[in-house]
Amino acid sequence: MKQWNIVITGFGRVGWHVAELIGKRRERYLQRYQADVRIVGVCGSKKGLYHQAGLPGEQLAALTAASGGLQASPEASEAHTGTAFLQGSGADVVIEAGPTDFVTGGPAYEYITTALRCSMHVISISKGALVFDYPGLKRLAEEHQVMLKISGATAAALPTIDLAEYNLAGCEVSRFVGIFTGTTNFILSKMYQDNVPFEEAVAEAKRRGIAEPDPRFDLEGWDTACKLVILANALFDAGLRLEQIEREGITGITVEQMLQWREQNLVPKLTGEICRTAHGICASVKPRLYPAEHSFAQVNGATKAVMVETDVMGELLVIGGKSDPRAAAAAACKDLEHILMMHKTP
Amino acid sequence: MKQWNIVITGFGRVGWHVAELIGKRRERYLQRYQADVRIVGVCGSKKGLYHQAGLPGEQLAALTAASGGLQASPEASEAHTGTAFLQGSGADVVIEAGPTDFVTGGPAYEYITTALRCSMHVISISKGALVFDYPGLKRLAEEHQVMLKISGATAAALPTIDLAEYNLAGCEVSRFVGIFTGTTNFILSKMYQDNVPFEEAVAEAKRRGIAEPDPRFDLEGWDTACKLVILANALFDAGLRLEQIEREGITGITVEQMLQWREQNLVPKLTGEICRTAHGICASVKPRLYPAEHSFAQVNGATKAVMVETDVMGELLVIGGKSDPRAAAAAACKDLEHILMMHKTP
Numbered sequence: 001m002k003q004w005n006i007v008i009t010g011f012g013r014v015g016w017h018v019a020e021l022i023g024k025r026r027e028r029y030l031q032r033y034q035a036d037v038r039i040v041g042v043c044g045s046k047k048g049l050y051h052q053a054g055l056p057g058e059q060l061a062a063l064t065a066a067s068g069g070l071q072a073s074p075e076a077s078e079a080h081t082g083t084a085f086l087q088g089s090g091a092d093v094v095i096e097a098g099p100t101d102f103v104t105g106g107p108a109y110e111y112i113t114t115a116l117r118c119s120m121h122v123i124s125i126s127k128g129a130l131v132f133d134y135p136g137l138k139r140l141a142e143e144h145q146v147m148l149k150i151s152g153a154t155a156a157a158l159p160t161i162d163l164a165e166y167n168l169a170g171c172e173v174s175r176f177v178g179i180f181t182g183t184t185n186f187i188l189s190k191m192y193q194d195n196v197p198f199e200e201a202v203a204e205a206k207r208r209g210i211a212e213p214d215p216r217f218d219l220e221g222w223d224t225a226c227k228l229v230i231l232a233n234a235l236f237d238a239g240l241r242l243e244q245i246e247r248e249g250i251t252g253i254t255v256e257q258m259l260q261w262r263e264q265n266l267v268p269k270l271t272g273e274i275c276r277t278a279h280g281i282c283a284s285v286k287p288r289l290y291p292a293e294h295s296f297a298q299v300n301g302a303t304k305a306v307m308v309e310t311d312v313m314g315e316l317l318v319i320g321g322k323s324d325p326r327a328a329a330a331a332a333c334k335d336l337e338h339i340l341m342m343h344k345t346p
Numbered sequence: 347m348k349q350w351n352i353v354i355t356g357f358g359r360v361g362w363h364v365a366e367l368i369g370k371r372r373e374r375y376l377q378r379y380q381a382d383v384r385i386v387g388v389c390g391s392k393k394g395l396y397h398q399a400g401l402p403g404e405q406l407a408a409l410t411a412a413s414g415g416l417q418a419s420p421e422a423s424e425a426h427t428g429t430a431f432l433q434g435s436g437a438d439v440v441i442e443a444g445p446t447d448f449v450t451g452g453p454a455y456e457y458i459t460t461a462l463r464c465s466m467h468v469i470s471i472s473k474g475a476l477v478f479d480y481p482g483l484k485r486l487a488e489e490h491q492v493m494l495k496i497s498g499a500t501a502a503a504l505p506t507i508d509l510a511e512y513n514l515a516g517c518e519v520s521r522f523v524g525i526f527t528g529t530t531n532f533i534l535s536k537m538y539q540d541n542v543p544f545e546e547a548v549a550e551a552k553r554r555g556i557a558e559p560d561p562r563f564d565l566e567g568w569d570t571a572c573k574l575v576i577l578a579n580a581l582f583d584a585g586l587r588l589e590q591i592e593r594e595g596i597t598g599i600t601v602e603q604m605l606q607w608r609e610q611n612l613v614p615k616l617t618g619e620i621c622r623t624a625h626g627i628c629a630s631v632k633p634r635l636y637p638a639e640h641s642f643a644q645v646n647g648a649t650k651a652v653m654v655e656t657d658v659m660g661e662l663l664v665i666g667g668k669s670d671p672r673a674a675a676a677a678a679c680k681d682l683e684h685i686l687m688m689h690k691t692p
Contacts (some may be wrong), residue, residue: 019518021658025516028516056531070475157658157659157660157662158662159513159662162512162513163513166508166512166513166684167505167508167509167513168511168678168680169677169679169680169683169684169687170367170371170374170679170682171676171680171685223380256441293644295644295665296391298639298641312367312665312668312672312673312676313503313667313668313673313676314503314667314668315503315667315675316503316505316664316665316666316667317664317665317666318662318663318664318665319641319662319663319664319665320661320662320663321660321661321662322658322659322660322662326658327658327659327660330516330517330658330659331659333515333516334513334514334515334516334517336515336516337515338515339511341515341688342687342688342690
């Protein structure tokens with residue numbers, strides 16, 4: 001029976017749900033993987049909590065947004081955050097769930113590189129550091145013989161990385177295309193189905209909590225482009241940078257244009273596509289038009305989807321996977337199980 | 347660098363393609379898993395070929411149906427088939443691709459139990475032995491600390507086992523339902539779309555090589571029921587036997603019935619469904635009616651699909667995956683990679 005120490009860096013809603021799910025699944029980990037999984041530390045940007053023998057579940061459960069989270073916790077200390085803390089934490093696995101900064105990688109990048117250099121496995125839910133330098137982080141993980149898992153950053157509950165690396169292991173993937181952002185799909189579906197202008201569809205998405213208060217990151221295609229650059233580098237070794245991805249958002253789409261498309265029986269979807277061509281790997285994000293009977297045309301609302309073309313197994317299309325913070329946390333917990341599976345002692 | 351010796355028991359079209367794909371992927375296995383994978387033996391019911399250092403690729407490639415296969419091969423010997431041969435073969439992995447006998451398990455059951463008792467990993471493409479006693483075989487694999495992989499027997503290129511165990515690891519699955527047989531889906535689609543009688547649709551499926559010359563195994567729902575009982579036992583520990591599965595085929599469906607359903611905007615699909623209920627696990631196979639806008643209603647031709655409902659990650663729907671012998675072989679090779687992944691030495 002091996003003890004697995006977990007530290008969660010970045011402890012917002014998603015991080016909180018990671019702790020909740022790991023707590024609930026404690027017995028499962030013991031039985032399936034002979035793994036005694038304990039959350040020894042959680043930290044935000046200014047303060048953290050740490051207990052070498054594992055933080056009590058009730059203490060973690062109390063750290064809700066309603067109660068002011070980590071900042072308001074009387075036990076939280078400034079000594080329990082930052083990379084020096086992480087180095088000394090004795091973590092086996094670090095789950096990074098902090099805010100995304102895809103220009104510099106931000107604190108997430110510092111946490112991930114520190115963890116990998118200390119031979120800790122890393123599960124990244126936040127995209128920033130992976131967008132900034134996935135190839136470098138992957139190399140670092142390989143040098144230190146640990147795993148770098150990224151389901152939470154690449155469409156979460158919708159399997160993308162898994163699909164190509166596990167379900168289609170051995171196949172050559174020639175094309176990988178998806179509706180990777182629920183917000184933009186909701187907005188386009190709403191405009192198409194209810195014949196409303198862009199601004200009204202955006203307002204509705206905000207009201208429902210699907211779109212962020214400032215939704216430009218999604219609407220301008222950045223969110224899809226971020227996922228795409230990570231996927232292109234992870235699956236195709238493409239060595240691409242974010243700025244090399246051809247990117248067009250959905251902000252310019254008008255009611256008139258929608259009407260015209262509907263008359264032509266075409267449905268617009270914001271998709272990200274990676275193709276293997278004679279000239280190397282191409283990746284682009286833009287609104288693409290699909291005939292009404294195409295599978296993608298029927299993926300509506302905030303639902304996501306991915307389609308993979310292979311040499312031997314044909315095409316696979318996957319639709320669905322919840323998009324809420326708990327589902328994102330569940331994707332990270334899935335990654336944790338993959339790590340436990342790979343390290344199971346017979 | 348570990349040498350991995352493979353023996354393929356049952357060497358028809360699927361087995362031949364397994365050998366072909368393993369040969370093509372030799373470099374990949376070396377690079378990704380530091381695994382030197384060699385096919386040391388292949389055997390049919392009467393004769394086999396064996397070479398401790400690995401059979402030459404050209405010799406395997408020559409064993410085509412056109413050239414009479416294994417039976418006509420001058421090097422093939424009666425000493426190189428049967429369970430005694432398997433025991434002495436030094437195999438690390440046995441890939442079973444022989445004919446299916448779901449009443450007694452047949453020779454496949456003998457091969458699989460022998461292999462597991464010798465602590466060889468097993469990949470089963472044939473369903474018979476798994477239908478006959480998956481729980482017993484799984485126990486045997488656990489006792490001997492080896493893996494029993496069954497993608498090839500459970501819809502092959504369409505991920506089913508993987509989906510629940512890997513992509514949704516940690517989630518509780520409440521419902522697992524699929525169009526698991528391409529033949530019946532082709533026939534129902536043809537009847538629905540072209541308004542032709544059952545017999546004509548069956549004849550067309552035979553002409554295209556989609557249906558077997560004697561297609562009753564598919565048409566009466568046995569094929570779906572076999573996959574379902576394996577899945578119910580593997581994923582839900584259901585302890586079900588084939589005869590406990592409620593089963594209804596598609597043989598009684600008439601043109602008149604189809605017309606009526608079309609008027610009601612309902613589409614019939616032969617689906618297998620496993621549900622977790624208050625009274626335990628229920629599994630049934632029957633033609634079910636879906637509204638035209640339902641995702642299953644839009645899965646046509648010989649295409650397969652599976653839908654999984656979970657507690658935390660919502661629903662996932664997967665559509666596609668080729669159904670030919672090479673794709674079935676690729677599913678077994680995927681299983682082989684999973685074994686190599688799990689045993690990769692850093």
